[in-house]
Amino acid sequence: MGRIALIGGDGIGPEVIRVAEVVLEAAAAGHGIRVTLDHWDLGADRYLRDGVTITDEERDRLTGDYDAALLGALGDPRVPDNAHARDILLGLRFSADLYINFRPCRLLVPDLSPLRNTDPGIDIVFFRENTEGLYAGVGGSFKTGTRDEIATEQSINTWRGVERIVRAAFEHAARTGRGRVTLVDKANVLRHEGGLWRRVFAEVGVGFPDIARDAMYVDAMAMDLVRRPHRYEVVVTSNLFGDILSDLGAQVTGGLGLAPSGNLNPGSWALFEPVHGSAPDIAGRGIANPLAAVGCASLALAHLGSEEAAAAVDECIVASIREGVTTPDLGGHATTRTVGEWMAARLAD
Numbered sequence: 104m105g106r107i108a109l110i111g112g113d114g115i116g117p118e119v120i121r122v123a124e125v126v127l128e129a130a131a132a133g134h135g136i137r138v139t140l141d142h143w144d145l146g147a148d149r150y151l152r153d154g155v156t157i158t159d160e161e162r163d164r165l166t167g168d169y170d171a172a173l174l175g176a177l178g179d180p181r182v183p184d185n186a187h188a189r190d191i192l193l194g195l196r197f198s199a200d201l202y203i204n205f206r207p208c209r210l211l212v213p214d215l216s217p218l219r220n221t222d223p224g225i226d227i228v229f230f231r232e233n234t235e236g237l238y239a240g241v242g243g244s245f246k247t248g249t250r251d252e253i254a255t256e257q258s259i260n261t262w263r264g265v266e267r268i269v270r271a272a273f274e275h276a277a278r279t280g281r282g283r284v285t286l287v288d289k290a291n292v293l294r295h296e297g298g299l300w301r302r303v304f305a306e307v308g309v310g311f312p313d314i315a316r317d318a319m320y321v322d323a324m325a326m327d328l329v330r331r332p333h334r335y336e337v338v339v340t341s342n343l344f345g346d347i348l349s350d351l352g353a354q355v356t357g358g359l360g361l362a363p364s365g366n367l368n369p370g371s372w373a374l375f376e377p378v379h380g381s382a383p384d385i386a387g388r389g390i391a392n393p394l395a396a397v398g399c400a401s402l403a404l405a406h407l408g409s410e411e412a413a414a415a416v417d418e419c420i421v422a423s424i425r426e427g428v429t430t431p432d433l434g435g436h437a438t439t440r441t442v443g444e445w446m447a448a449r450l451a452d
Contacts, residue, residue, distance in 0.1 A: 116175025
């Protein structure tokens with residue numbers, strides 16, 4: 104039994120979440136899982152209508168009464184500063200202490216990669232620290248709006264924050280049979296935070312003697328992800344570097360339209376969201392690729408403890424690509440909705 108909140112959000116978010124809902128229901132039914140799915144009205148429409156982003160009571164209900172949430176996307180040109188997106192997404196991440204941003208990047212079909220001579224075995228998992236670093240919101244500006252303006256952002260890195268994300272990466276590698284964990288930093292320039300990350304990485308790594316470990320500077324890692332992505336299995340890094348590199352990993356393995364993500368704190372509430380954003384320019388046209396959202400449904404099922412149902416959804420994603428039941432961005436002729444209907448029928452069979 105599980106309870107999941109569905110938050111369509113903005114742009115193409117409601118369209119892809121509807122597909123994720125249909126697929127999740129079909130997979131749960133096929134594996135005898137009871138799942139309650141509730142729709143939540145959070146996003147730009149609600150903000151523009153009521154002037155409310157998300158209340159403290161709503162945040163408490165989401166994180167206290169549900170096992171997880173699926174979020175379609177946030178971002179709307181009618182809200183230029185995206186205040187609602189920050190309040191909802193970052194508010195949930197920080198209030199629930201979702202310190203892991205989990206980004207799987209697996210090449211499902213070799214032809215999807217833009218790389219020449221692609222190794223079909225690319226399967227990288229990024230563990231991006233999700234609550235500290237340069238995204239902690241510490242900084243300010245002085246003489247704002249003048250030619251003498253000074254703006255600062257401070258990167259916050261705590262031993263506790265670094266240790267728990269590094270440990271989570273090693274534990275995942277051990278649990279899933281992966282043989283290498285790679286730390287990405289810029290320790291040659293950012294000596295203080297880099298030094299902390301490297302010391303913690305070495306200390307935690309000693310407890311996992313069967314797992315190889317290495318460290319890469321972020322610029323070298325960006326090049327190597329294009330040159331030999333098959334080398335990497337689990338990558339752990341800071342908030343900013345993880346944000347950038349996981350998008351690169353997604354592109355190497357087929358693009359953002361296939362990229363799910365999870366915001367996690369093991370053993371507690373989780374928030375799953377496709378990486379692709381709200382894409383308002385194609386909203387309502389029926390051409391939005393729903394596969395990243397369906398991938399989030401798979402992650403949610405695994406979070407509820409149903410690995411078999413999650414695997415069935417993953418198989419559906421691969422089958423839809425191989426059989427050409429995809430939206431135009433992947434070369435198919437299906438609509439967002441018909442992709443979901445095809446998947447649900449396949450899961451029912």
